[in-house]
Structure formats: C-alpha cells, structure tokens
Amino acid sequence: MGFFQVELTKNVRVHPRHFHSKLKETLIQTLMDEVEGTVSGRFGFVVSVLEVLQPLPKGILREGFGFAVYPLKYKALVFRPFKGEVLDAVVTNVTRHGIFAQVGPLTIFVSRHQIPSDMTHDEETASYISVVEKAERIQRDSAIRLRVNGIKIDASSFTAVGTILDDYLGLIE
Template sequence: MVFLEVEMQGNVVVPPDQLDPKGLLLRKGIVLRLLEDIASRKASKEHGYYIAVTTLNSVSEGRVQELTGNVVFPVSFNCITLKPCKGEILMGTVDKVLRHGVFLKSGPIDNIFLSEKKMEDYKFNVVDEPMFVNDKQQSKMAKSSMVRYKVLGIKWMEWDRGFQMLATLAGDFLGPI
C-alpha cells in the first residue's frame, strides 16, 4: 500500500463550552476536533484511508454560527493516508473461510476477497474447521492464517467509506506464510 502525505483544508466546529480566551486551549480544542473529524471520515476515494494528522498548517479566523453559538474555524493541515494500488503484493490475515474463497484483512482494509478460482492447487476442505489445503506443498489457509497475495482489483464503496479488493495467488512466492 502506498503511504501519501496530503495537504487538506476543512472546517473545524468548536462548541462554545470548549472556547477559552487563552489561545493555547483554543488551539488544543481545534486539534482535538480535527482528529475526531478525520477519524469519523475513515477514508476517501481520492486519498485512501486517513491514518494520522501530522501538522496543523494554519487556522483562520473563526465565524460564529448564530443559531448554535458554535465557532467554525477554516483549517489547513497535512495528513498521512494509505491507498491500495492494483498489482501490489500485500500480506493479510484470513478472516472468514467460505466454500468459494476466503475473506482477508490487511491493515485498515477488511473486505478483501480471494476466490478459490484464483488459488492455484488449493482445494476446499472441512475436517475440523473449514480451510483451503494444498497437497503438494502441504500448506493450508484457515482462519487467522497469514497470506501473501497480489491485488487484482479495487473498488470504492461510498456507503461503507472504504475499499473492496479482489486478490489472487497467481505469481511467485504468494500464498500462506
């Protein structure tokens, strides 16, 4: 996954009870609200997953909302993001094993599907627990197994504010670790 540092602009809303005539506490309130806002956004199609706010570049003069008394501060800040790319080799953990494939989790992405059609030589097997087994290399993919995979496709899901990915094991050195 590609880590990017992007400069962003936005508005931070500070309620009146968090306002203080001393600038230091006001700046702290703005930073805390900014962190909450970024955490609730989760991700965007353009930038990927928001990981951390690195710097607060500028805080412009606030405007008071007449009805609520909240103060809106336009801010500029830098943020580290993580965006998956097609063709990347990544590692993930098996979350669910189904007859038609497995679902993986990798970092903040928790919706990665590896179809049984994209797993060379692996067959579905249910002995004690569901898993995919390779008889030649005597390896298996069961729940909580680590798997190295290649990103086959990526799709942005607006309703979930996240990415869905398709994975494959076609390639050298891919599969259970």
C-alpha cells in the first residue's frame, strides 16, 4: 500500500478568540480538522497529521479580519495509490458493468472487461460467480486483490480503475 510520510504546509486561520495560552492546541486541532481526510492532488489522501513541526511559526494578522494566519509545517501520513500497484480492496457494489471496490478512501472500478471471462455476472445475487467453481463468487464485502490500471486525479478526489485479470488477482480468502 502506498503510504507515505510527507512534509506539508498549511495556512491555518485562527480567530482572535483563541489568542490565549491554549493557542497552540487550538492551532493543531484546527490543522487536523482541516487537513485530515482531504485529498491533495499530488500527495493523495491525507490520512493523519503525524507531527506539527516545532517551533510553530509566528502568525500573521490578516488586516480587516482580526484572524491570524499560521503557516504550519507538518508531517502527514498520506495514502497515494499508483498506477500498476496491487491493492487489496473490499467490494462495495457489484453491477453488470463491473465491480466497485474500496481501498480505504479510494474507490476503484473494475470493469467487466477486466474480470476474468470465466466469471459471470449474476443479477439476482449481485455478484460475479466463477463458472468453474460455483463457490467462488465476488459480491458485496468480498475481499479482492486488484491491480490499479489507471488513476484520475481531481483537485479533490481520486478515482481509479483496476483489473483482476491477471495471475494471483481476484478473490482472496
């Protein structure tokens, strides 16, 4: 899994109300609230703020507002999927077009073209069933191993397509 630790900077705005002894805590809390769970196009999903680099920089008062802006530097744990990467994912939805699976915050679409041809879609149970081995079926909440085939990076989201059309890919027990 592509987890990385990266150093990032974020301008945090603080209301003058917080200009007191607990300012530091407020700053860090605000930073975490604002950053964790977001997507940055280059670095991927920010999973967690690991550490805010000390000493904290001096804030700059924004004219006319009273807010102070702190350019905080912090180390963050990010999840960045790459093309060609093999990931274990959980199936969230099965349609006749393919399978939607999730790896943490990332949704990956596996088209039916990328599903082995010996697996057929069963409308009733919303699953892909192997023709050879009836017990082998991919349905909601199944765990599958897939390879990321392509990633589309938006300003605020990642979407990916994957394949299970290769050796050692597909359903995992």
